[in-house]
Amino acid sequence: MALEKAIEILRYADRQNKCVIGFDAFDLESAKWIIDTAEEEQIPVIMMIYPGDKSITPLSTFGAMVRDLAQQVKVPVGLMLDHGPNFETCMEAVRGGFTSMMIDTSHLDFEENVRQTAEVVKACHCLGIDVEGELGHVGIASREDDYKNTDNFTRVDKAVEFIERTGVDILAISIGTAHGSYISAPQLDLTRLEQINHATDIPLVLHGGTGVPEEQLRAAFARGINKLNYATGYKLKLYEVAKTLMEQGEIRPRMSDLMLAMAEPMRDFIRSIMRLAWPAS
Ligand code: 13P
Numbered sequence: 509m510a511l512e513k514a515i516e517i518l519r520y521a522d523r524q525n526k527c528v529i530g531f532d533a534f535d536l537e538s539a540k541w542i543i544d545t546a547e548e549e550q551i552p553v554i555m556m557i558y559p560g561d562k563s564i565t566p567l568s569t570f571g572a573m574v575r576d577l578a579q580q581v582k583v584p585v586g587l588m589l590d591h592g593p594n595f596e597t598c599m600e601a602v603r604g605g606f607t608s609m610m611i612d613t614s615h616l617d618f619e620e621n622v623r624q625t626a627e628v629v630k631a632c633h634c635l636g637i638d639v640e641g642e643l644g645h646v647g648i649a650s651r652e653d654d655y656k657n658t659d660n661f662t663r664v665d666k667a668v669e670f671i672e673r674t675g676v677d678i679l680a681i682s683i684g685t686a687h688g689s690y691i692s693a694p695q696l697d698l699t700r701l702e703q704i705n706h707a708t709d710i711p712l713v714l715h716g717g718t719g720v721p722e723e724q725l726r727a728a729f730a731r732g733i734n735k736l737n738y739a740t741g742y743k744l745k746l747y748e749v750a751k752t753l754m755e756q757g758e759i760r761p762r763m764s765d766l767m768l769a770m771a772e773p774m775r776d777f778i779r780s781i782m783r784l785a786w787p788a789s
Contacts, residue, residue, distance in 0.1 A: 511575055512584035514608035515638035515677045517552045518711035518734045520584070527729040527785035530554040530713070531778075532590055532739035534561040537767055538746060539574055544771075545778040547581040551786040554586035554608070554735065559597050568604035575605055588640070590737065598628045607637060610680070614642035618666065625674040633675065643670045644682030646715040649740075655686040655694050655716070664703045671708055678711045678735070683728075685716030688740050696724045698731055705732030713737060718744075722784060729785060736785055742778075749773045 514530075521528045531553065533539040539555055546553040555574045557565065565573070571587060578585035588608035589601035598609050611628040613621045625641040632639045644662030647654025654660060662681040671679060681704055683697040694716075705712060711734040717725070718741035725736065749770050759765045 509578065509582055509584065511578045511587050511607050512552070513636075513638050514554050514586040514588050514640070514735075515711070517554060517584050517586050518678060520552065521734045521786075522711055524786075524789070525730070526787070527733055528552050528554055528586075528735050529717070529782055529785050530556050530586075530588065530590070530735050530737045531742060532556050532558055532561075532737070533742075534558070534564045534570075536565075536573055537770070538742070539570070540577060541771060541774045542778055543574075543577045543581060543583075543585055545775045545782065546583045546585065548775070549779060549782055549786075550583055551782045552584040552586070553782070554588055556588045556590035556610075556737070558590050558739070559593060566604070567601050567606070571601070571604035571606050590739075592628070595624065595627055595631070599631065602632065602635060602637060608640070609637055610640040610642070610678075612642045612680070614645045614680075614682075618643075618670075622670060622673050625670075625676060629675045638677040639675075640678035640680055640713060641670065641674055641676035642680035642682075642715070643667055646680065646682045647686045649686040649688035649690040649694075649716060649719065651686070652691055655684050655690070656692075658697070661697060661700060662704060664700070664707050667704050668707050671710060676710070678713060679708065680713040680715055680737075683714070685714055685720060687716045688718070689744075690719045694720055694724070696720070696728055698724075698727055701728060701731045701733065711735060717741070717781075725784060738781060741781075745777050746770070746774065749777075 717738035
């Protein structure tokens with residue numbers, strides 16, 4: 509089927525009381541293994557790319573590639589720019605055919621975050637593109653303060669105001685996660701999540717999926733998280749699988765043989781994360 513807007517995928521997930529994984533990929537293989545697994549499992553998925561990875565795959569190439577892969581499967585596939593840093597980069601993704609957008613100006617003060625997010629929402633909505641914004645800053649997992657200090661967490665009243673003033677379709681919130689590899693166990697603020705979910709009526713996103721204990725993730729899905737962003741764990745696994753296969757020395761030393769041999773272990777890994785968020789009913 510053709511690409512599906514992230515907001516439609518997330519509304520469907522919400523009706524099913526399930527969560528969709530937003531995977532950050534960066535090239536053909538890393539995208540194809542995810543989409544193939546989604547099709548095999550019949551679990552919707554949202555494909556994303558970090559702006560920083562456009563030096564590997566330009567946004568327009570990534571957009572065309574995911575659009576083509578999505579047309580070859582029946583399962584809904586979304587295409588979103590992850591962490592668009594500003595209006596210009598978001599518009600570059602629009603030109604590249606992205607059907608959903610994230611603008612992340614959550615490191616700025618509230619008023620500036622509202623202003624820049626609303627600007628992207630206005631332009632994207634004119635083009636039928638849905639937008640994720642972020643409120644409360646989800647920082648870096650190598651800095652404990654980023655995920656332990658509640659000053660960085662999303663305030664319930666501010667989430668309501670942010671949604672109203674920006675018009676975002678999807679909201680990323682900060683409740684105790686961060687991007688990368690945690691230096692100590694994260695502890696999600698599930699009470700805050702419940703309060704935000706109760707006070708708002710748009711899909712909520714949890715960034716920093718790598719390394720969050722499974723029982724905390726399940727609790728977050730049950731309390732209103734409809735999209736879990738996952739990047740570091742996937743990229744680490746790609747490297748680990750490639751390294752192991754090369755060290756075993758059982759495949760011919762050709763890049764194409766390595767790629768073929770990586771498919772099965774990568775799909776096993778992707779499947780386990782998808783099933784955690786979208787268990788069989
Ligand atoms: P991790 O890299 O910690 O999985 O976080 C990914 C993310 O939130 C991308 O937006």
